[in-house]
Structure formats: C-alpha cells, structure tokens
Amino acid sequence: xxxxxxxxxxxxxxxxxxxxxxxxxxxxxxxxxxxxxxxxxxxxxxxxxxxxxxxxxxxxxxxxxxxxxxxxxxxxxxxxxxxxxxxxxxxxxxxxxxxxxxxxxxxxxxxxxxxxxxxxxxxxxxxxxxxxxxxxxxxxxxxxxxxxxxxxxxxxxxxxxxxxxxxxxxx
Amino acid sequence: xxxxxxxxxxxxxxxxxxxxxxxxxxxxxxxxxxxxxxxxxxxxxxxxxxxxxxxxxxxxxxxxxxxxxxxxxxxxxxxxxxxxxxxxxxxxxxxxxxxxxxxxxxxxxxxxxxxxxxxxxxxxxxxxxxxxxxxxxxxxxxxxxxxxxxxxxxxxxxxxxxxxxxxxxxxxxxxxxxxxxxxxxxxxxxxxxxxxxxxxxxxxxxxxxxxxxxxxxxxxxxxxxxxxxxxxxxxxxxxxxxxxxxxxxxxxxxxxxxxxxxxxxxxxxxxx
Numbered sequence: 073x074x075x076x077x078x079x080x081x082x083x084x085x086x087x088x089x090x091x092x093x094x095x096x097x098x099x100x101x102x103x104x105x106x107x108x109x110x111x112x113x114x115x116x117x118x119x120x121x122x123x124x125x126x127x128x129x130x131x132x133x134x135x136x137x138x139x140x141x142x143x144x145x146x147x148x149x150x151x152x153x154x155x156x157x158x159x160x161x162x163x164x165x166x167x168x169x170x171x172x173x174x175x176x177x178x179x180x181x182x183x184x185x186x187x188x189x190x191x192x193x194x195x196x197x198x199x200x201x202x203x204x205x206x207x208x209x210x211x212x213x214x215x216x217x218x219x220x221x222x223x224x225x226x227x228x229x230x231x232x233x234x235x236x237x238x239x240x241x242x243x
Numbered sequence: 244x245x246x247x248x249x250x251x252x253x254x255x256x257x258x259x260x261x262x263x264x265x266x267x268x269x270x271x272x273x274x275x276x277x278x279x280x281x282x283x284x285x286x287x288x289x290x291x292x293x294x295x296x297x298x299x300x301x302x303x304x305x306x307x308x309x310x311x312x313x314x315x316x317x318x319x320x321x322x323x324x325x326x327x328x329x330x331x332x333x334x335x336x337x338x339x340x341x342x343x344x345x346x347x348x349x350x351x352x353x354x355x356x357x358x359x360x361x362x363x364x365x366x367x368x369x370x371x372x373x374x375x376x377x378x379x380x381x382x383x384x385x386x387x388x389x390x391x392x393x394x395x396x397x398x399x400x401x402x403x404x405x406x407x408x409x410x411x412x413x414x415x416x417x418x419x420x421x422x423x424x425x426x427x428x429x430x431x432x433x434x435x436x437x438x439x440x441x442x443x444x445x446x447x448x449x450x451x452x453x454x455x456x457x458x459x460x461x462x463x464x465x466x467x468x469x470x471x472x473x474x475x476x477x478x479x480x481x482x483x484x485x486x487x488x489x490x491x492x493x494x495x496x497x498x499x500x501x502x503x504x505x506x507x508x509x510x511x512x513x514x515x
Contacts, residue, residue, distance in 0.1 A: 169445040
C-alpha cells in the first residue's frame with residue numbers, strides 16, 4: 073500500500089517534469105494584473121499625500137461648489153470622465169465593466185484632501201509623472217489633438233468640481 | 244514490480260502531455276530574442292480574444308478571412324497593366340515563391356531608398372513590372388493580395404531586420420509608439436506595454452502585435468490593414484490619425500514587427 077502511494081507521488085512529479093519538457097520554449101504567461109512601475113511608485117506617493125506633502129488646488133475652478141449627483145454621471149459617461157474605464161468604484165456596482173488599469177477609488181476621500189483630489193482630476197501627472205490617466209482639465213502641451221477637440225479640455229471647470237464632489241462621497 | 248514502475252512512469256508522462264496540451268489553451272508566451280525589446284514575454288493577440296473568436300481563426304473553413312485569400316488567388320493570375328503581365332508571370336507558384344517573404348516586411352527598399360511595407364511592395368511590382376496602376380489603400384484588391392501573399396508565411400516567425408539603412412526608420416517608429424498623443428494624452432505603450440492583460444472597461448488589452456494583419460475584425464465585418472488599426476487606436480485617444488500608407492505608420496509597423504519578432508504570422512487572423 074505504501075509502495076502504491078510512493079508510485080503515485082513519483083508519477084505526479086514525473087508528470088510535472090513532463091509538462092515543462094513538453095511545453096518547450098513556450099510557457100503560459102502570468103500577465104494578468106501585473107504591477108506596472110507606476111503602481112510600485114504609487115505606494116510612496118500615496119504616503120506623501122497622507123502627510124500633506126503633495127500640493128493641491130484649493131480654489132473651486134468654477135467658483136461654485138460641485139454636485140455629487142451630477143459628478144456621478146460624469147464619472148460614468150464614456151464620453152466624459154469614463155473613470156470606470158480604468159477604476160473600480162464599488163458604489164457604482166450597478167454599472168457594468170469596471171476597468172483594471174488604475175487603483176480602486178473606494179475610500180479615496182480618506183486618502184486625499186479635496187484640494188488634492190481636484191489636482192488629480194485636473195492633471196494627475198503632477199503626482200504621477202508617468203501616469204496613463206488622462207489630464208481632464210488641460211488645454212495646452214498636448215500633441216496632435218483631433219481637430220474636433222482642439223483647444224478644449226476633456227471636462228469643463230464645473231464638471232471637474234462635480235467629479236470632485238462625487239469623489240468626496242467615497243469614504 | 245518493475246512493470247508497475249514502468250506503468251507509473253508512462254502514466255505520469257501521459258498526464259503531463261495532457262496537462263500541457265490543455266495549458267496551450269491558456270496564453271502561450273515566447274521570450275523575445277532581442278534584449279532591447281521592452282516586452283519580457285511575447286503573446287499573440289489570439290490569446291486575448293475570446294474562445295469563440297479563436298475557434299473561428301482555428302478553422303480555415305469558418306475563418307471569414309479566407310474569402311480574401313480566395314480573391315487574392317484569383318488576382319494573382321489576372322493580367323493587368325501595360326506590360327500584359329500578372330503576378331504569376333514572374334513569381335509562378337506563390338506557395339513556393341512567396342513562402343517566408345512576409346516575415347521580412349516592412350523592409351528597406353533600395354530602389355525607393357526607404358522602408359516600405361508589404362502593401363507598398365505589391366504596388367511597386369504593379370507599377371514597375373506590370374505597368375499597372377497602384378491599388379488604392381484599403382481597397383479589396385490590395386487587402387486581398389496582401390492577405391494572399393502573407394498567408395504563405397502562416398506559422399512562420401516574424402523576422403524583420405532593423406539593421407543598416409532600416410535603423411533610422413525603426414527609431415522613428417519606436418518614438419511614435421512611446422509618444423503621448425491626443426486629448427487623452429496617452430501613448431501606445433501606456434496600453435500595450437504596461438497594461439496588457441488588464442481590462443480597460445470591457446476590453447481586454449493585448450500587446451498590440453501585428454502578426455495577424457491584415458486581419459478579419461468582427462467589428463469591421465471585413466479584413467483590415469494594420470494601418471486601419473493604428474488609425475482606430477489614434478482616434479480612441481482623440482488624436483489626429485495619419486493617412487493610410489503614411490511613412491509614420493510604416494515606421495510604426497517596422498517597430499511593432501520587430502517588437503513581435505518570433506511570433507508566428509497568423510494572417511488572416513480573426514479578432515474582435
């Protein structure tokens with residue numbers, strides 16, 4: 073009986089070896105959810121934000137305070153914020169398909185002040201120079217912008233304020 | 244006793260083979276040969292498509308791209324232009340004469356003094372040797388002939404050269420790939436180098452390889468060139484696209500082909 077078990081075990085080991093041999097130069101990739109260099113850097117940057125080192129934009133861009141309800145619509149809209157393309161937001165789980173490119177925004181208002189959230193939405197490169205996240209309130213220094221969008225930012229001042237108001241509800 | 248041993252080992256090898264065969268259903272990756280490649284593993288877009296789409300590609304009878312292969316085969320024999328010639332007049336049997344040709348394109352062309360892609364090589368033959376008009380970009384004729392020529396290299400690894408006179412074109416293509424552009428201010432690398440395997444909303448990002456092009460895209464309901472795909476990706480980030488056949492896109496094609504050197508050609512691939 074013991075022998076039988078031993079044979080089974082050695083069989084399993086040999087089987088695994090065979091997997092590697094048969095797989096040859098190809099192998100199954102483990103590319104799902106890789107950490108990009110950005111994400112690694114992020115840990116440091118987030119800590120910096122918590123201690124208040126990262127400067128934000130204190131003043132409302134429109135002079136009017138934002139509306140979280142309207143902000144929610146901007147966040148969802150694929151032609152506006154489309155934040156769900158890259159971020160998971162559990163509060164919006166009624167919406168299908170949350171992307172996996174950026175970190176989850178759950179509890180984001182506990183990690184950043186309002187001024188910093190405003191800066192992040194306007195131009196996240198201030199905090200993360202290499203980021204893939206689009207600068208939502210920038211008109212200049214962009215390359216080969218399609219004619220239709222030239223000279224315009226992705227979001228208006230009020231839309232930025234509304235998004236920030238929505239983010240502040242994510243505690 | 245000995246027999247039992249043999250039995251166990253044989254069984255084990257068999258299990259191994261079965262397991263490895265089924266793991267081929269997962270993403271198969273190969274290592275890039277050139278150390279300068281930004282990717283540490285090369286994975287065809289095939290493995291990022293859903294199983295339904297993959298099964299369309301797996302069967303030549305189901306693969307709608309083969310309609311273009313058939314049209315290309317007919318054009319291969321069709322006389323056109325002032326010289327009264329067809330492709331077959333010079334190249335005879337494509338199965339022999341065109342085998343492996345597509346693995347080397349885009350390539351530097353000494354006559355024109357620049358890097359050209361396969362479509363441009365085909366049109367060069369039409370103008371120079373057939374005295375015929377070049378086919379229009381994205382026309383059925385040019386797509387069909389490109390697919391026809393390229394499928395003779397199916398399964399062969401892409402193997403473009405970036406040495407010598409091709410080098411400056413390669414460098415330009417590389418710069419294009421890494422440059423932020425459009426209102427969304429994103430580069431090709433942002434999606435296809437740093438985020439492959441991640442979903443962007445509902446789309447699973449691949450490494451953006453061109454080993455399947457011209458490819459049949461379900462969304463297009465037809466075969467399209469790599470340049471059509473580039474234009475689409477440019478427009479997604481709200482950037483001004485370039486014209487079909489623009490040198491900028493040919494350079495980009497050279498960079499992407501090098502970046503995927505070693506991946507097997509899949510033309511006509513099926514993509515979502």
